[in-house]
Amino acid sequence: MPTAQSFTIALVVAAFTQNALCAQFDWPQWQGPDRTAHSKETGLLKAWPKEGPPGAWKTTGLGGGDSAPSIVAGRVYGMSIRGEDEIVWALSEKDGKEVWAARLGPAFMQRGMPQSKEGPGGTPTVDGERLYVEGMGGDVACVQASDGKVLWTRSLQTDFGGKLPTWSFRESPLVDGDKVIVTPGAQDAMMVALDKLTGKTVWKTAMPASPAAEAPAQGGPGGGRGGRGGGSGAAYSSPIAMTFEGVRQYVQLTAKGVIGVAAADGKFLWRYDRPANGMGINITTPLYHDGQVFASTAYGAGGGLAKLSKDGSGGFKAEEVWFSKNIENHHGGVVLIDGALYGANGGNGGGYPVCLDFKTGDVLWNEKDADKRRLKKGSVAVADGRIYYRTEEGPVVLIEPSRKELLVRGQFDQPDRTGKPAWAHPVIANGKLYIRDQDTLYCYDVKAK
Numbered sequence: 001m002p003t004a005q006s007f008t009i010a011l012v013v014a015a016f017t018q019n020a021l022c023a024q025f026d027w028p029q030w031q032g033p034d035r036t037a038h039s040k041e042t043g044l045l046k047a048w049p050k051e052g053p054p055g056a057w058k059t060t061g062l063g064g065g066d067s068a069p070s071i072v073a074g075r076v077y078g079m080s081i082r083g084e085d086e087i088v089w090a091l092s093e094k095d096g097k098e099v100w101a102a103r104l105g106p107a108f109m110q111r112g113m114p115q116s117k118e119g120p121g122g123t124p125t126v127d128g129e130r131l132y133v134e135g136m137g138g139d140v141a142c143v144q145a146s147d148g149k150v151l152w153t154r155s156l157q158t159d160f161g162g163k164l165p166t167w168s169f170r171e172s173p174l175v176d177g178d179k180v181i182v183t184p185g186a187q188d189a190m191m192v193a194l195d196k197l198t199g200k201t202v203w204k205t206a207m208p209a210s211p212a213a214e215a216p217a218q219g220g221p222g223g224g225r226g227g228r229g230g231g232s233g234a235a236y237s238s239p240i241a242m243t244f245e246g247v248r249q250y251v252q253l254t255a256k257g258v259i260g261v262a263a264a265d266g267k268f269l270w271r272y273d274r275p276a277n278g279m280g281i282n283i284t285t286p287l288y289h290d291g292q293v294f295a296s297t298a299y300g301a302g303g304g305l306a307k308l309s310k311d312g313s314g315g316f317k318a319e320e321v322w323f324s325k326n327i328e329n330h331h332g333g334v335v336l337i338d339g340a341l342y343g344a345n346g347g348n349g350g351g352y353p354v355c356l357d358f359k360t361g362d363v364l365w366n367e368k369d370a371d372k373r374r375l376k377k378g379s380v381a382v383a384d385g386r387i388y389y390r391t392e393e394g395p396v397v398l399i400e401p402s403r404k405e406l407l408v409r410g411q412f413d414q415p416d417r418t419g420k421p422a423w424a425h426p427v428i429a430n431g432k433l434y435i436r437d438q439d440t441l442y443c444y445d446v447k448a449k
Contacts, residue, residue: 044384046409047398058440068424068436070124080120084107087102135169160186170236170283175196179202235254255276257271284343303361353378379424
């Protein structure tokens, strides 16, 4: 017969297990639990009704910005410019009501370029009782999740000599173990690791000269490399963490190429420059799978897959497997499903969905020559065997992955569109789909009944 003590232990274990199961359906950072834009959730709608999934709630008054939300432990977190302030906010996951809003500093005034000047583009990274954000001017802050109290701040410009990119800093900080990883873009501090509890510098990555540094400037109306990047070494991508050959590494797409650095000490390990465009406008988060790294940009560049290996001196090298101009991904992201890459091909002039074989780069299908109902370029996320695709023009589409053709399983138009490009990526967490349009956040119920 079980004792009272064993019964209590069983209850504790059951509660812990339930919390763990619930936690895996949260979306705690940019591109979800693993920074792959994949949710771990199941039991979602496989097709939408004609009018789209039912709405759960809508909240307004957030302030401007393209910051996609993060969702953890019943809270929804995001960033905005609200009036004269740059802020981070927390909403109730249940009904969208504001729990708190914390001022990070004065509203950043982006100069020179009108696109995305409305507010921040980074997503808060939630780690336990703290969350980490990066403002448009490069101020990195650690914020208490319970009430928004700012615990520490560092400046990518003042503290590390980072130069402001043309469209401001747009990175979502990476938390890995006891470190926060961000990208100032300075020559002696291309990437830095901060102690997540104190903000103190753990290490800085110094960049070697680029192999292309002496080559002629690469293409496009923006001139040579960094032409529209403001001369900053930082671009607009966010880093990922991975382990290869037993070595923990951080991978980031900078203004001049993809780099890998050692998690232990920030030592530069390898680079792959070809996916970076000549204007330094490199936005899409790199993708790692099975010892290979994929990266893609628009503005005349394309997408390339590089295979990592150890070199003869005990270091690492990246060798190109394939490169294709059929996947110039602007900023909507790329996802990998069963050996196929899904994303959009196209820059400012438009674009359309494409599907490429991950191993070979062969085009499996594209919407370039489809009829008038074809989808335009957009951003992607994956949950329960479906791609959630949000076009820049606003329509939200449910796609069944297929290597043969585009299979649409539902589509709806977000109401009351602002007219601004729909650049905030879709987020799926705990049976809900979140769509942000500047000042407004929409929450839809996508759980199968």
